[in-house]
Amino acid sequence: MPVRAVAEREVGEPASNGRGGCTAAHASPLSVLPMPADQPALGGAFWLFPTVTRLTKDHPHHGTTGFCASIPYRGVMESTQRSVEDKLAAARADLAERDGVLVAFSGGVDSSVVAAIAEDALGADAVACTARSETLPEAELQEAKRVAEEIGIRHDIVEFSELESEAFIENDGDRCYHCRSMRLSAMFDRAKELDIETVCDGTNAADPGEGHRPGLQAVEELDATSPLLEHDITKEEVREIADHYDLSVAEKPSMACLSSRIPTGLEVTEEKLTRIEQAERVLRTWGFEQFRVRDHDGIARIEVGEEELEAALDPEFVAAAREHIGDLGFEHVTLDLEGYQTGSVSPANTEEFTR
Numbered sequence: 001m002p003v004r005a006v007a008e009r010e011v012g013e014p015a016s017n018g019r020g021g022c023t024a025a026h027a028s029p030l031s032v033l034p035m036p037a038d039q040p041a042l043g044g045a046f047w048l049f050p051t052v053t054r055l056t057k058d059h060p061h062h063g064t065t066g067f068c069a070s071i072p073y074r075g076v077m078e079s080t081q082r083s084v085e086d087k088l089a090a091a092r093a094d095l096a097e098r099d100g101v102l103v104a105f106s107g108g109v110d111s112s113v114v115a116a117i118a119e120d121a122l123g124a125d126a127v128a129c130t131a132r133s134e135t136l137p138e139a140e141l142q143e144a145k146r147v148a149e150e151i152g153i154r155h156d157i158v159e160f161s162e163l164e165s166e167a168f169i170e171n172d173g174d175r176c177y178h179c180r181s182m183r184l185s186a187m188f189d190r191a192k193e194l195d196i197e198t199v200c201d202g203t204n205a206a207d208p209g210e211g212h213r214p215g216l217q218a219v220e221e222l223d224a225t226s227p228l229l230e231h232d233i234t235k236e237e238v239r240e241i242a243d244h245y246d247l248s249v250a251e252k253p254s255m256a257c258l259s260s261r262i263p264t265g266l267e268v269t270e271e272k273l274t275r276i277e278q279a280e281r282v283l284r285t286w287g288f289e290q291f292r293v294r295d296h297d298g299i300a301r302i303e304v305g306e307e308e309l310e311a312a313l314d315p316e317f318v319a320a321a322r323e324h325i326g327d328l329g330f331e332h333v334t335l336d337l338e339g340y341q342t343g344s345v346s347p348a349n350t351e352e353f354t355r
């Protein structure tokens with residue numbers, strides 16, 4: 001791959017591009033990072049802003065190349081040069097400075113990692129809190145309890161109902177915003193009762209770039225703290241940190257609330273949420289790991305991971321699905337041969353995940 005938008009200079013020349021670059025004295029004898037050809041330069045400058053150092057013959061590192069440690073595009077610098085260990089240490093140190101934190105905790109890998117870091121940093125001053133409602137499957141609540149115990153963090157449960165909100169029931173393109181707002185508000189209420197000022201969520205550094213995610217607006221409006229996002233920790237790195245803490249959910253697939261199974265524009269009701277949860281319990285019992293049961297007003301559309309499609313076509317499972325899911329009030333039970341697709345019934349083909 002070619003190195004793109006690279007400026008050469010002699011030792012002794014300023015390496016600054018006018019935006020805070022370093023001088024030759026700070027140049028590091030490291031290899032220049034190759035850049036993908038499909039990554040454009042930003043703002044007319046460099047994407048990674050490397051500066052190749054052409055060393056004079058009498059310099060001890062003559063014949064090598066390097067780039068400056070001071071790079072204006074801070075986000076890319078952090079994601080390419082900061083190790084996972086450095087990011088974890090920074091996140092832990094950040095939380096350790098606080099008097100206490102309450103973690104919005106679903107038992108998914110993202111919020112579990114935040115909870116583990118918080119417990120590591122603050123001990124008894126860290127609290128994991130799960131919001132129980134009609135859209136949270138009972139199996140996920142039990143999983144959250146188990147993982148909190150595994151981490152060794154205090155676990156509180158608060159209750160609220162999204163079905164009290166007409167805006168949520170209408171199920172428009174901003175349903176996840178209304179849900180996240182209510183869920184986080186319940187967290188802040190609990191934090192206030194505990195005299196805790198900081199509420200953390202599990203938004204990671206990859207989330208903002210994943211399409212239509214109205215729930216992130218609620219995080220910003222309520223001023224929740226997102227340690228993974230703030231310290232540039234991506235989903236892949238979240239799983240590495242989960243392994244570091246020996247968390248059983250390190251490889252757990254992302255899970256969205258039950259309302260994400262109802263196509264946008266169709267009303268969310270308690271009856272639909274209940275039969276979706278019961279239908280997915282059938283798939284969980286049969287050992288499927290990545291799945292959804294979409295509720296198309298009486299038609300159950302089963303999605304499973306591509307690698308699990310063969311198992312879903314097994315005659316014994318087909319018979320069980322037809323019997324047990326069909327008895328829940330669905331007129332037809334179908335299998336989507338394209339397999340599981342994130343947010344296949346939501347705007348811009350995305351869905352909000354529990355973190």
